[in-house]
Amino acid sequence: MSTLLEVSGVSVTFDGFRAINNLSIQIGEPELRAVIGPNGAGKTTFMDIVTGKTRPDQGRVLWGEKSVSLLRMSESEIARAGIGRKFQKPTVFEAQTVRENLAMALKNPRGPFDVLFSRGLDDADSRIHGLADEIGLRDHLSRPAGELSHGQKQWLEIGMLLAQDPRLLLVDEPAAGMTPTERQHTTDLLKRAAETRAVVVVEHDMEFVRRLNCKVTVLHEGSVLAEGSLDHVTGDQRVIDVYLGR
C-alpha cells in the first residue's frame, strides 16, 4: 500500500475561528478509511481542502506518486486528477434525468469541444446501465433526479462518483436517510470500491463504521484525536469524552 494522499500540518481559519488545526492524515492506495468525530470537528472542511473548495492558511496537501501539491490546482483539475467527492447533502442535478446525471459524471474527456462533438461515440449506454444496476436505479434512468427519494439521491451521487472512476473517493455521510437494508448495500459498495482505490468515508453511525471494518480516524476540533482500529479508538478515554460519551 503506497501513500496516495498526504495532508500535513494543515490549518484553516474562518473569521478567526480555527476549523482545522495542524491536521495531518495519510491515505494509502488501496485503502478504506473511516473518519468520525463530533459535529463541527472539521470532517467536511477536510474534504473541502482536499477537493480545492477551501484553501488552507498553511500546510501541505500532496497527491500521487509524484507528490504534486493539490493546493495549486483548481477544483476541476483536482477532480480530473482522480479525486471524486460525494457531498454531505445529496447534490445531484434535480432537473435532469438519472441517465443524464450519470452520463455527465462518466469518465470521458472534459473539454467543451470534446463534449460537443463526441456525442454517441462511446460505450456510454452500457457503462450507465452497469452503474445503474449497481446502485439499484436501473428502472429509474429516465426519471428526473429531483423525483428520487433521499436515499436514492444518495445512491445516485455514489453512482456518479463511481462513474468518474476516481483513485480517491471522498464520501461524506453516505448513509444518511437510508433504510437499514440500503445501508447494508452501501457498505458493500464502498468496501468493493476500496479493493482497488482509496476510499475515505465520513459517517456518524457507529454500526455503519463497524461494518466497514477498517482503520478509523477520529477528528476533534480540527485535528486528529486518535487513529487505529475501531476497537482501539472507542477504547480511548479522550474519544469517549469528546465524542462517544455525549
Added chain:
Amino acid sequence: MTSSTDTAPSSGPKYPGGSGGQRPPAVRRAPRGEPLRRRSFVARNPSILWFLLALSLFTLGVTVLAEATGTGLLSTSFIKTLGKTLCLCLVAVAMDVVWGYCGILSLGHMAFFGLGGYAIGQWLMYARTEQIVMGNLDGQPIPATPQEISDAIGTQIFGVVGASELPAIWAFAHSLPLQLAMVVLVPGLLALIFGWLAFRSRVTGVYLSILTQAMTLALSLYLFQNDSGLRGNNGLSGLQNIPGYENTPQATLSISFFWASAAALAIGYVALAWAVSGKMGSVIRGIRDNEARVRFLGYHVESYKLFVFTLSAIVAAIAGALYYPQAGIINPAEIAPIASIYLAVWVAIGGRGRLYGAVIGAAFVSLLSSWFTGGGAPDIELGFYTVQWTDWWLVLLGLSFVAVTLFAPKGIGGLFDLINHRVMPDREGDYGPDTGSWRTEEGTEEEPPR
C-alpha cells in the same frame, strides 16, 4: 424541449425511501434488458420540427402577400419590420442560450448585435460612397489616383463630423469578405476577452449582469464620440442602399432580406438547439443549476461559460448584421444599456430555457411595442385623463414583465406545456428576476453541518 422527451409525465406517485424494486412495472420506462435505441437529435427534440414548420409557413405567407413576389397586400416597410423582427428573434434565441440554459444573465448582448451592424454598415457605406465618388470623378481628364479616391470617400463620409481622413478602423471597409469576417471577429473577440476576464474571476449573478451593462454602456459612450471613427452620434446611415443593386426596387430588396433573416433564424435556431442538447446541454444546464457541483465532476466551468457566451455573442452579431441593412441606420443609441434589458424582458416574457419561447417573446413583444409606440393603438379616453400609449406602453411592458415573473415564470412558452401535458418543469427553484438563475451559492451546503 430541454429535458429529453423520454421524460414522460410523472404520473405515478413518488416512492419515498423506495429502491428500484418497489416501483410498479406499469410506469417503467426503460424495461430491463431492452437496449435503448439511440434516437436522432431531431427525434429527441420534436419542437425543432414544429418551429421550422411554423417559420416556413410564415415565410411563405409573407412572400405571397409581399409586393415584389405576391399580391402586395403587405407594404414594403411592413416587410422590413417583419424581417427585422426575425433578426430580433435570432438575438433572443442567442440570449436564451446564455441566460435560460447557462444561467448567465448577460445584459450586454445588444452590444454584440450592434457591433455586427456597425461592421456590415461600414462596408455598405464605404462601397456606396465609393460609387458616388467615382461617378463624380468620371468626367475628369486625368484619372484620379487611389489616394485621391480614398480622400474623397473620407471627406464624403466624415464631413458630418468635421473630418476627412478615413480612420484606421475603416481599413477593411473596401472589402465585403473582410468586413463580413469583422462581423464575426470583432464581437466574438470582445465576448472572448470580456468573458475570460469576468468568468476567470468567478463573477456571477447580479454582479456579472452589472458588468455586462457597464460593457455595453462604455461601448455606446465611446461610439458617441466623434473621434471614435464611426461618425459619433450620426452613426452609419443609408444602409438600406445595397451597392450593386441600385436599380433593384426596395420592395425586392426587402423581401430578399426577409428571406435571409428567416434562413438565418432557422439555421441559428437549429445550430444552437444542437449545441444545448445532449451531454453538452446537460453540462450547460448543470452549470446553471449548480456550477460548483459541475466543477467537482472535473469540468472546467469557466471554459464552458466562455464557449457559450462567445457563441451566443457571434450569433447576436450575425443577427445585427442582417437587421441594420433593413433598418437603414445604426447609431450608438442602439447599443445603450436599455436595449439589452429589453432583450432580457422579451426572453423572460416568452419563456426562458426553451428556444421557441425566446422567439415568441421577441416577436410578440417587439411587434406589439412598435404598434403601441407607432401610434397604432387607440388612445384610451378616461374623461379626466387620456392614456396615450406612446407614453404608457413602457409602463404596461414593465407591469407585464413583473406579472410574468411572479405569476407565470415559464412565460408564454409555458402554454405549450399545457398542450404537451408536460408536468415536469425544465428547472426547479427560484425564477426571480434578480437571481437570473437558480443556483446553490458556492461554498454553502444547506443544512449547516453543526
